[in-house]
Amino acid sequence: MFKDREKLLYAFTEQRAALTRFLARRLGCAxxxxxxxxxxxxxxxxxxxxxxxxxxxxxxxIASNLAFDHQRHAGLGVEVEADAATVDAIADPKPTPEAEALQRSELARLLREVDNLPPRCREVFMLAKFEELSYAEIASRLGIAKNTVMVHMVKALATLERCMGDDASERDR
Structure with a gap:
């Protein structure tokens, strides 16, 4: 019995990637x-x-049967019924109004600090973080060396971390 379980564990370990690919192809969701x-x-x-x-x-x-069961249930629109106590016990993923207000305040503060960065530093930061350009793309667009882009990013991140961290530590006092 123990030997059989070891063989199955070994087979599962060896085949997990292939099994996952098989299921992903069949279900269309990794x-x-x-x-x-x-x-x-x-x-x-x-x-x-x-x-x-x-x-x-x-x-x-087993995997094929599970995939078939999933597809059948998804096709039927099967829903699970739960009593009121169970439904009430499920945490609401939506942030509280206080958390939303705090997040908006933090974002506004971060944007003010970004505006206070030196012009070239701010430009590099914005291109990297908001336009999601690579350092090489930023260097090419601005006509500067890739290492210069990295220097500006390090300076921007350090400045923002310091500014945001200072305000957070003052609030915690």
Whole structure:
């Protein structure tokens, strides 16, 4: 029995990437494929393992069945009913009004600090963080060396960290 479980664990470990790719192709979602690959192991670990001749095929059969079950349930629009106490116990992912106000305030403060950066430093920072350009692209656009871009970014990040950190430590007092 222990030897059979070891063979299955070995097969799962060896085949996990292939199993996940198989599920991702079938389901069209990498995150769901990861979840179902893990569910495959959980199903396998909870079953009697004696007499499994081809562990790889057995793994893929379980995964295939899980994918089929998922697609069938998704196609039917199956919903789970829960009592009021269970629903009330689920945390609301939406931030509280206080948290939203604090986040808006922090963002406004960050934008003010970005405006206070030296012009070239601010320009490099904005291109990197808001336009998501690489350092090489920024260097090419501004006609400066890539190392100069890096120097400006380090200066911008250090200045912003210092400014934002100073205000946060003063607020905590």
């Amino acid at each position: 995150a769901l494929a990861e979840d179902l690959a893990q569910e495959t192991w959980l199903r396998l670990a909870g079953r009697e393992t004696a007499g499994i001749g081809n562990p790889r095929a057995y793994l893929f059969r």
